[in-house]
Amino acid sequence: xxxxxxxxxxxxxxxxxxxxxxxxxxxxxxxxxxxxxxxxxxxxxxxxxxxxxxxxxxxxxxxxxxxxxxxxxxxxxxxxxxxxxxxxxxxxxxxxxxxxxxxxxxxxxxxxxxxxxxxxxxxxxxxxxxxxxxxxxxxxxxxxxxxxxxxxxxxxxx
Amino acid sequence: xxxxxxxxxxxxxxxxxxxxxxxxxxxxxxxxxxxxxxxxxxxxxxxxxxxxxxxxxxxxxxxxxxxxxxxxxxxxxxxxxxxxxxxxxxxxxxxxxxxxxxxxxxxxxxxxxxxxxxxxxxxxxxxxxxxxxxxxxxxxxxxxxxxxxxxxxxxxxxxxxxxxxxxxxxxxxxxxxxxxxxxxxxxxxxxxxxxxxxxxxxxxxxxxxxxxxxxxxxxxxxxxxxxxxxxxxxxxxxxxxxxxxxxxxxxxxxxxxxxxxxxxxxxxxxxxxxxxxxxxxxxxxxxxxxxxxxxxxxxxxxxxxxxxxxxxxxxxxxxxxxxx
Amino acid sequence: xxxxxxxxxxxxxxxxxxxxxxxxxxxxxxxxxxxxxxxxxxxxxxxxxxxxxxxxxxxxxxxxxxxxxxxxxxxxxxxxxxxxxxxxxxxxxxxxxxxxxxxxxxxxxxxxxxxxxxxxxxxxxxxxxxxxxxxxxxxxxxxxxxxxxxxxxxxxxxxxxxxxxxxxxxxxxxxxxxxxxxxxxxxxxxxxxxxxxxxxxxxxxxxxxxxxxxxxxxxxxxxxxxxxxxxxxxxxxxxxxxxxxxxxxxxxxxxxxxxxxxxxxxxxxxxxxxxxxxxxxxxxxxxxxxxxxxxxxxxxxxxxxxxxxxxxxxxxxxxxxxxxxxxxxxxxxxxxxxxxxxxxxxxxxxxxxxxxxxxxxxxxxxxxxxxxxxxxxxxxxxxxxxxxxxxxxxxxxxxxxxxxxxxxxxxx
Numbered sequence: 001x002x003x004x005x006x007x008x009x010x011x012x013x014x015x016x017x018x019x020x021x022x023x024x025x026x027x028x029x030x031x032x033x034x035x036x037x038x039x040x041x042x043x044x045x046x047x048x049x050x051x052x053x054x055x056x057x058x059x060x061x062x063x064x065x066x067x068x069x070x071x072x073x074x075x076x077x078x079x080x081x082x083x084x085x086x087x088x089x090x091x092x093x094x095x096x097x098x099x100x101x102x103x104x105x106x107x108x109x110x111x112x113x114x115x116x117x118x119x120x121x122x123x124x125x126x127x128x129x130x131x132x133x134x135x136x137x138x139x140x141x142x143x144x145x146x147x148x149x150x151x152x153x154x155x156x157x158x
Numbered sequence: 159x160x161x162x163x164x165x166x167x168x169x170x171x172x173x174x175x176x177x178x179x180x181x182x183x184x185x186x187x188x189x190x191x192x193x194x195x196x197x198x199x200x201x202x203x204x205x206x207x208x209x210x211x212x213x214x215x216x217x218x219x220x221x222x223x224x225x226x227x228x229x230x231x232x233x234x235x236x237x238x239x240x241x242x243x244x245x246x247x248x249x250x251x252x253x254x255x256x257x258x259x260x261x262x263x264x265x266x267x268x269x270x271x272x273x274x275x276x277x278x279x280x281x282x283x284x285x286x287x288x289x290x291x292x293x294x295x296x297x298x299x300x301x302x303x304x305x306x307x308x309x310x311x312x313x314x315x316x317x318x319x320x321x322x323x324x325x326x327x328x329x330x331x332x333x334x335x336x337x338x339x340x341x342x343x344x345x346x347x348x349x350x351x352x353x354x355x356x357x358x359x360x361x362x363x364x365x366x367x368x369x370x371x372x373x374x375x376x377x378x379x380x381x382x383x384x385x386x387x388x389x390x391x392x393x394x395x396x397x398x399x400x401x402x403x404x405x406x407x408x409x410x411x412x413x414x415x416x417x418x419x420x421x422x423x424x425x426x427x428x429x430x431x432x433x434x435x436x437x438x439x440x441x442x443x444x445x446x447x448x449x450x451x452x453x454x455x456x457x458x459x460x461x462x463x464x465x466x467x468x469x470x471x472x473x474x475x476x477x478x479x480x481x482x
Numbered sequence: 483x484x485x486x487x488x489x490x491x492x493x494x495x496x497x498x499x500x501x502x503x504x505x506x507x508x509x510x511x512x513x514x515x516x517x518x519x520x521x522x523x524x525x526x527x528x529x530x531x532x533x534x535x536x537x538x539x540x541x542x543x544x545x546x547x548x549x550x551x552x553x554x555x556x557x558x559x560x561x562x563x564x565x566x567x568x569x570x571x572x573x574x575x576x577x578x579x580x581x582x583x584x585x586x587x588x589x590x591x592x593x594x595x596x597x598x599x600x601x602x603x604x605x606x607x608x609x610x611x612x613x614x615x616x617x618x619x620x621x622x623x624x625x626x627x628x629x630x631x632x633x634x635x636x637x638x639x640x641x642x643x644x645x646x647x648x649x650x651x652x653x654x655x656x657x658x659x660x661x662x663x664x665x666x667x668x669x670x671x672x673x674x675x676x677x678x679x680x681x682x683x684x685x686x687x688x689x690x691x692x693x694x695x696x697x698x699x700x701x702x703x704x705x706x707x708x709x710x711x712x713x714x715x716x717x718x719x720x721x722x723x724x725x726x727x728x729x730x731x732x733x734x735x736x737x738x739x740x741x742x743x744x745x746x747x748x749x750x751x752x753x754x755x756x757x758x759x760x761x762x763x764x765x766x767x768x769x770x771x772x773x774x775x776x777x778x779x780x781x782x783x784x785x786x787x788x789x790x791x792x793x794x795x796x797x798x799x800x801x802x803x804x805x806x807x808x809x810x811x812x813x814x815x816x817x818x819x820x821x822x823x824x825x826x827x828x829x830x831x832x833x834x835x836x837x838x839x840x841x842x843x844x845x846x847x848x849x850x851x852x853x854x855x856x857x858x859x860x861x862x863x864x865x866x867x868x869x870x871x872x873x874x875x876x877x878x879x880x881x882x883x884x885x886x887x888x889x890x891x892x893x894x
Contacts, residue, residue, distance in 0.1 A: 030511075031513075034513065035504075036504070036507070036510075036511035037503070037504020037505065038504070039508070039510075039666075039667070039716075040510070040668070040745075041407070041666045041667070041668065041748065042406070042407040042408075042748040043747055043748060044406065044407060044408055044748070046406075046407035046408055047407050047666060047748075049666055076504070077502075077503065077504030078503075078504055080503075087502040087503070090498070090502050091494050091495070091498040091499060091502055092494060093373075094373040094374065094376065094377050094492070094494075094495065096495060096497075096498040096501045096502060097205035097206065097207070097377060097381065097495075097717070098204060098205025098501075098665065098666065098667065098714070098715060098716045098717040098718075099205065099497070099498075099500075099501030099502075099506050099714060099716070100508065100665075100666040100667040100714075100716030100717065101666050102501045102502055102504075103502075103504040106502060124415075125415040125416050126415075126416065128415045129414045129415050129416045130414075131415075132407070132412060132414065132664075132666065133415075133666065134381070134384075134385070134412065134663075134664050134665055134666055134717050134719070135205045135206075135377075135381045135666075135717055136377055136380055136381050136384075137377075137379075137380030137381040137382070137383050137384035137385075137413075137418055137421075138380070138384065138413075138414075138415040138418050139380040139418065139420060139421065140373075140376070140377055140380060141415070142415065164894065165847070165857070166857050166858065166861075166888075166891050166894075167839060167843040168806075168807055168843070168861055168865065168884060168887055168888055169803075169806065169807060169835070169839050169843075170803065170806070170807035170866065170884070171803070171832070171835050172799070172802060172803070172835075175795070176795070176798075176799070176802075177795075177798060200690055200691050202687065202688055202689070202690060202712050202715060202718075203497060203712075203714070203715065204688060204715045204717060204718035204719075204722070205715065205716070205717050205718070207495055209495075209496050209497055210493065210494075210495045210496045210497070213496060214488050214489050214491070214493065215489060217487075217488045218486060218487060218488050218489040221487070223488070224488060224493055224496070229496075231712075232690075232711055232712050232713060233709065233710075233711050233712075234690045234691055234694045234708075234709055234710045234711075235680075235709045237690075239691040240691075241689070241691075242688050242689035242692065242723060243688040243689065243718065244688050244689070244718075244720055244723060244829055244833075245833060325874055327635070328635065328636065328637040328638070329634065329635050329636030329637060329638075329801065329802075329815065329873070329874055330636075330637075330638070330874055330875040331874055331875065331876070332874070332875075332876040332877075333798070333802050333874055333876065334802070334876075336880070337878065337882075339807060339866075339882065339883060339884040339887050340887060341884075341887035341888055341890065341891055343891045343894040345894075361890070361891060361894045363886075363887040363890040363891065364887075365881075365883045365884070365887060367881075368489070368490065369490060370489050370490065371490075371491065371492055371493060372490070372491075372492050373492035374492070374495065382831070385719070385831060388661075389658075389661060389836070393659075393661040393662070393664075394659040394660070394661060395659065395660045395661060395662055395752070395757060395825070397611070397659075397660060397760075397824055397825075399528065399609070399611060400528030400529075400577060400578050400609060400611050400822075400823045400824050400825075401528070401578050402578075402752055402753075402825060405749055405752035405753065406748055406749050406752065407664075407748055410662060410664065410752070412664050422894075424890050426883045426886055426887060426890075428880075428881035428883050429881075430880060430881070431880055435486065435489045435490075437489075441831070442831050442832045442833065442835070442836070445831050445832055445836060446832050446835060446836050446839055447839065447843070449836075449839070449840060450839045450840055450842075450843035450844060451843070453840065453843075453844055454843065454844065454847045454857065457844075457847065463654075463844065463848070465654055465655060465656045465657065465844075466656070466657040466658070467657075467658055467659065467840060468659070
């Protein structure tokens with residue numbers, strides 16, 4: 001097995017790792033670093049449960065090889081701060097049911113709001129359309145993102 | 159061309175295993191040393207909110223806050239059997255068992271409190287906010303914590319069996335109870351060029367008995383609606399000689415956030431006599447009227463009846479062609 | 483009733499915080515010391531006698547053991563109603579996806595590699611995929627019995643006479659396919675022995691106490707020796723009612739005396755759990771000139787696939803709900819559960835009551851149009867009210883707020 005050396009910053013921490021050439025980023029995160037908040041729902045980039053933010057963009061970590069993350073900054077759900085408005089909005093708006101899609105949804109929402117603090121409903125739906133959810137029917141997730149956007153803009157979220 | 163149409167559907171749904179099956183839920187309630195109450199019950203949280211609902215029912219019955227309830231529900235060696243988390247039965251069946259366990263525990267607590275307070279009967283005692291007091295003389299009181307310190311073995315069981323009868327050879331009998339009712343209206347737009355059907359708006363009316371947690375009920379309606387959209391328009395495992403041709407998420411299409419409209423929701427609350435605080439099961443009824451309402455709306459839009467689902471764009475185009 | 487303090491309030495879901503933090507533990511998130519990994523070998527043929535040779539795979543460095551039906555200490559069966567599933571196929575497979583063997587190795591990679599060395603010899607036998615074909619006497623038998631393993635009847639009033647009195651009769655055949663629960667969390671689990679020697683199985687399930695019984699029966703131990711833990715469950719919708727990973731893991735952990743984990747891919751998840759019953763529904767509905775429903779006759783054929791799972795209960799529920807929420811004095815319903823060599827079907831949200839409204843609610847609109855009524859008018863005319871009798875003769879007591887549900891739609 002060929003090993004590759006990578007340097008990667010995950011959730012603000014620098015790692016220098018030897019990774020197998022065929023190791024997927026999701027396996028690095030989950031199996032090696034035990035960052036199990038990143039979920040695997042399909043392994044083919046269709047469901048978005050494994051969404052992480054890499055270099056400021058959301059990626060499906062099941063479709064990225066670990067060595068491709070060399071020199072990049074990665075944010076997983078564990079890297080989102082404790083009192084984050086998006087997470088709190090998800091809780092308060094009832095946007096969480098089984099929770100398996102939730103980390104990916106939160107990161108997709110973060111990626112949207114990092115670029116656009118005033119998204120339309122259509123933009124929100126578009127931004128999370130790569131993330132499947134079988135429980136919530138999405139509406140409360142959309143409300144949570146709207147509320148988070150408003151709070152981030154300085155409103156009261158109502 | 160884009161054509162719009164409206165459709166409705168209404169349904170009923172009988173909760174539980176039914177047909178005289180011993181549909182039993184059990185729960186234990188125990189007073190902890192710190193004055194909180196532990197509820198142990200084998201009801202699985204599958205995302206639907208069972209944990210939250212059981213805590214709310216327990217807290218209500220004991221006059222406590224949700225944070226004063228410690229729920230144990232994830233280990234068969236520590237929990238009694240509460241039946242399956244299916245058939246829309248956990249809130250109704252197991253909710254009843256939790257309520258009964260808490261009522262039984264409350265009686266035991268009141269008996270101890272009467273002794274401690276030196277009153278001649280538990281009648282006239284009130285239990286609220288972790289305190290037991292004489293209703294007409296509230297300064298005479300004792301806390302749950304004080305009772306727990308003196309009696310470390312205060313616990314009670316709650317058992318609930320849904321009442322149904324087995325049907326006879328003509329299918330006559332009372333197979334389920336309670337029944338939940340629901341209706342749904344949708345407006346669709348059919349693109350006659352591409353065959354695509356989109357849902358523009360929807361209204362969902364649900365008989366809930368009582369909503370233990372309205373936000374959770376709304377979440378069930380949204381989720382059931384989405385599953386109904388998938389059933390009507392997208393989903394099919396694609397069997398060919400016993401083989402699934404759509405056995406992956408690349409092929410098996412379920413709705414995304416872009417496929418679901420906002421839904422106007424109406425919760426109808428007439429508390430059901432046999433239910434815990436009147437709450438009926440709603441996890442399945444929420445989904446059932448959605449697909450037929452969509453099919454009726456498609457007919458209204460383009461005048462084509464679909465006797466087979468899913469109504470994929472290919473089927474719409476084919477039907478429009480043969481209609482001419 | 484006194485004013486309620488917390489029932490009726492939208493308090494935050496108590497498991498939501500862990501789930502938004504990513505700290506909620508699903509079975510795939512569990513990593514234990516000295517944990518081995520298992521993968522399942524499944525049939526690739528829908529109906530065949532099999533011969534399995536695991537010798538080569540067993541010799542691979544790092545493979546701990548390959549389990550087959552010979553290694554099941556107790557009963558090689560499970561099932562929620564009929565015990566017609568085998569833990570591992572012994573003589574024949576009845577559908578694509580039947581588990582045949584479970585390879586347990588030091589790592590997932592080794593277990594996956596060893597898959598290539600399991601030899602399964604299939605001797606194909608005639609298969610049947612269409613339930614109506616399967617109902618014929620001379621069709622291939624999926625089990626050692628008639629393929630029609632359940633027939634439920636409702637007989638009320640006299641439909642033949644009633645149809646003669648109807649002003650309009652609508653007759654159609656409706657078809658609904660098998661669909662998947664598609665819960666987001668694929669099946670996974672971990673089993674190990676605890677300090678008391680009990681087999682602990684951590685798995686996503688809807689009914690841990692029933693799993694406990696089924697695991698114990700296959701291990702040949704009493705159920706107190708089995709503990710089922712249900713951590714976070716990533717959706718279910720009926721798809722976690724039947725056994726998937728539980729017994730395989732328990733046998734492996736008990737035999738190897740070390741923790742064993744398995745995680746299904748999405749494709750394997752599709753193969754492993756039940757589907758919603760495909761149904762063919764023959765409907766004949768008759769009404770008087772003013773829209774009053776007089777008679778309904780329905781034949782509902784449910785494709786149970788290779789195993790029964792909940793089929794009897796599902797097809798019974800279909801029949802009981804076949805009229806829709808409408809009073810109809812003359813009803814004849816026949817529902818059938820039929821084995822085929824398709825994927826097995828079981829519980830899914832609505833459980834037989836989801837399929838029939840595809841038929842009965844379209845019948846209502848078709849009747850309404852023929853009679854010059856609106857969809858709302860025909861429903862209000864016939865809907866259940868307090869004291870109505872259902873097709874099974876059940877009297878609906880208490881509140882029956884269906885009329886209100888329909889009235890609410892007038893403003894849409």
